[in-house]
Amino acid sequence: MSEPEAPERLNFVEKIVTEDLSSGRTQQVHTRFPPEPNGYLHIGHAKAICINFGLATKFGGVCNLRFDDTNPAKEDVEYVEAIQADIRWLGFDWGERLYFASGWFEELYQFAEHLVQTGHAYVCDLSAEEVREYRAFPEPGRNSPGRERTPEESLDLLRRMKAGEFPDGSRTLRAKIDMASPNINLRDPVLYRIARATHHRTGDDWCIYPMYDFAHGQSDALEGITHSLCSLEFENHRPLYNWFLDHLPIEKRPQQTEFARLALTYTMVSKRKLLQLIEEKVVEGWSDPRMPTLRALRRRGYTPEAIRSFIDTIGVAKFNSTVDLVVLENALRGDLNRSAQRRMGVLRPLKVTITNWPEGQTEQLEAVNNPEDESAGSRTMPFGSELWIEQDDFREEPPPKFFRLKPGGKVRLRYAYVITCDEVVKDDAGNVTELRCTYHPETRGGQKPAEGGKVKGIVHWVNAQHCVDAEVRLYDHLFSKENPEDVEEGGHWRDNLNPDSLEVLGGAKLELALADAAPGEKFQFERLGYFCRDTESAGLVFNRTVTLRDSWAKIEQQG
RNA sequence: UACCCCGUGGUGUAAUUGGCAACACAUCUGGUUUUGGUCCAGACGUUUCAGGUUCAAGUCCUGGCGGGGUAACCA
Numbered sequence: 001m002s003e004p005e006a007p008e009r010l011n012f013v014e015k016i017v018t019e020d021l022s023s024g025r026t027q028q029v030h031t032r033f034p035p036e037p038n039g040y041l042h043i044g045h046a047k048a049i050c051i052n053f054g055l056a057t058k059f060g061g062v063c064n065l066r067f068d069d070t071n072p073a074k075e076d077v078e079y080v081e082a083i084q085a086d087i088r089w090l091g092f093d094w095g096e097r098l099y100f101a102s103g104w105f106e107e108l109y110q111f112a113e114h115l116v117q118t119g120h121a122y123v124c125d126l127s128a129e130e131v132r133e134y135r136a137f138p139e140p141g142r143n144s145p146g147r148e149r150t151p152e153e154s155l156d157l158l159r160r161m162k163a164g165e166f167p168d169g170s171r172t173l174r175a176k177i178d179m180a181s182p183n184i185n186l187r188d189p190v191l192y193r194i195a196r197a198t199h200h201r202t203g204d205d206w207c208i209y210p211m212y213d214f215a216h217g218q219s220d221a222l223e224g225i226t227h228s229l230c231s232l233e234f235e236n237h238r239p240l241y242n243w244f245l246d247h248l249p250i251e252k253r254p255q256q257t258e259f260a261r262l263a264l265t266y267t268m269v270s271k272r273k274l275l276q277l278i279e280e281k282v283v284e285g286w287s288d289p290r291m292p293t294l295r296a297l298r299r300r301g302y303t304p305e306a307i308r309s310f311i312d313t314i315g316v317a318k319f320n321s322t323v324d325l326v327v328l329e330n331a332l333r334g335d336l337n338r339s340a341q342r343r344m345g346v347l348r349p350l351k352v353t354i355t356n357w358p359e360g361q362t363e364q365l366e367a368v369n370n371p372e373d374e375s376a377g378s379r380t381m382p383f384g385s386e387l388w389i390e391q392d393d394f395r396e397e398p399p400p401k402f403f404r405l406k407p408g409g410k411v412r413l414r415y416a417y418v419i420t421c422d423e424v425v426k427d428d429a430g431n432v433t434e435l436r437c438t439y440h441p442e443t444r445g446g447q448k449p450a451e452g453g454k455v456k457g458i459v460h461w462v463n464a465q466h467c468v469d470a471e472v473r474l475y476d477h478l479f480s481k482e483n484p485e486d487v488e489e490g491g492h493w494r495d496n497l498n499p500d501s502l503e504v505l506g507g508a509k510l511e512l513a514l515a516d517a518a519p520g521e522k523f524q525f526e527r528l529g530y531f532c533r534d535t536e537s538a539g540l541v542f543n544r545t546v547t548l549r550d551s552w553a554k555i556e557q558q559g
Numbered sequence: 560u561a562c563c564c565c566g567u568g569g570u571g572u573a574a575u576u577g578g579c580a581a582c583a584c585a586u587c588u589g590g591u592u593u594u595g596g597u598c599c600a601g602a603c604g605u606u607u608c609a610g611g612u613u614c615a616a617g618u619c620c621u622g623g624c625g626g627g628g629u630a631a632c633c634a
Contacts, residue, residue, distance in 0.1 A: 010573095068634065071633060073633090137630050168632090184561090184630050192632085194632080211634090213634095233628055236563055236630090238563095314572075315571065320627050320628085321570080321571060322570080323571060324569095333596090333597095371597075372598095401595095416593090457595085458594065550595070550596085
């Protein structure tokens with residue numbers, strides 16, 4: 001009776017979870033998204049967010065938001081706030097489960113004492129450089145003199161470190177593991193360093209701070225995380241992650257699994273480099289619509305739905321792949337096509353005069369708001385004798401297959417009449433300044449012209465007497481190379497910047513309905529693309545989110 | 560250099576765990592259409608290499624080649 005259902009295609013993380021659930025190893029899935037509050041979230045983080053929250057949802061579990069704030073020198077509350085706003089915008093909710101690694105500082109410190117007391121950690125007096133030398137990688141390393149200290153001596157020193165008796169950088173607490181391990185993370189890793197920095201949450205309560213490795217797995221354990229997902233570069237940390245779990249009195253044992261982070265063509269997410277772009281005024285700031293940050297994508301007009309469906313499409317694996325940016329754009333078009341109302345806007349206006357239109361008359365013509373959504377209804381557009389059409393929609397010398405307007409030719413004005421171009425008016429420089437046309441009254445409502453012949457071209461327009469001026473910002477890739485980091489010898493990634501990533505059009509003519517668009521409101525400008533009203537500008541400014549697919553551009557390019 | 564991870568169409572992921580290599584995007588062709596949009600139909604094309612085990616290998620074994628990660632008192 002019912003169709004056999006296609007087997008669900010699980011990614012490798014989902015398979016692990018499925019197994020853990022069916023074996024009883026896991027009762028309820030519990031994940032976490034663990035950003036360091038030292039910058040804004042970008043599209044790469046969106047993958048981690050969707051995977052962690054999505055996995056929990058899919059298997060009936062929960063997901064924590066945990067700030068990995070163990071390095072106060074780099075962190076700030078500003079990012080704590082911004083990150084939460086971005087995650088909410090993406091559509092995820094951590095409920096009451098907001099955590100901070102700094103919230104576990106006391107527990108972590110007790111873990112440290114435990115390690116010292118059980119002979120698994122010691123206070124080391126070596127400088128940072130000396131630690132590196134003693135590790136002697138890849139040769140077997142040498143033991144630090146501190147390694148020989150008794151637990152009592154190390155404990156005393158640790159407590160005095162905590163009490164602030166020693167200067168910054170003078171001592172560290174290290175795990176006693178194996179200085180000859182082929183995995184450098186196991187060569188007596190540093191657990192605590194002395195650093196007098198004011199923490200954005202704990203203030204000056206602490207002058208010693210735990211390292212990532214000593215904080216992360218234990219925070220996972222304390223929060224009851226079952227599946228700790230992170231990116232590939234932490235693979236080598238997993239043995240250490242597990243070593244701590246083995247040597248500490250923890251009840252629930254989390255499991256670390258690594259997956260490949262997202263890489264996108266034409267996109268660079270390096271914080272340091274993006275900051276350079278801002279400082280050099282290549283872009284406006286972290287929310288410049290060309291940036292890969294979530295706030296920039298939001299301002300650009302991206303929807304959370306599109307980003308989520310994109311992440312869903314690209315899958316999860318351990319292979320370091322690069323996803324084509326068009327996949328993201330396509331997800332966006334798919335969402336916006338369903339949800340965005342249609343409007344007409346002329347970006348580069350060319351005047352059209354309808355010479356046989358009754359003087360001073362205006363006619364209201366019905367235009368559908370969204371052909372994909374009947375409930376969106378319709379609106380009317382005023383037609384008259386003075387119109388604007390797109391400069392691109394007229395060619396004095398049309399290339400092959402061009403079926404828009406040409407001298408003596410016909411074109412349909414969308415939702416209005418077919419017109420014939422009778423006369424081309426030019427200025428002294430030879431630029432086309434106006435087209436004088438006649439309209440065909442019988443073609444209203446999609447009828448063919450009385451004189452026969454099919455009119456293939458349809459162009460958008462606005463009434464010059466009833467329109468509003470606006471600024472429209474056309475965005476393109478920030479970089480012209482698929483891989484922005486791909487530079488010739490002696491070159492710089494800056495050379496890969498796309499000089500045309502932003503084009504500002506000051507004199508766009510938009511239909512009146514667009515005059516009171518809300519900031520952030522999204523529309524499809526028919527035949528052009530998706531646009532949204534800018535949220536950070538005073539006047540009437542629209543950002544182009546993404547173009548429509550343009551098969552004509554391809555035809556024309558191929559000549 | 561040492562250790563770890565990974566190689567499936569142009570791109571990204573699948574393959575009931577050893578049994579006809581599939582899905583999406585891209586590309587090309589055609590159809591529908593008052594958006595050169597959407598939608599629909601079709602075409603294209605693949606297991607990194609060499610051995611081995613097996614009736615049967617993308618899947619298991621050995622070796623090569625290629626790519627990535629790590630080598631912080633950052634995360």
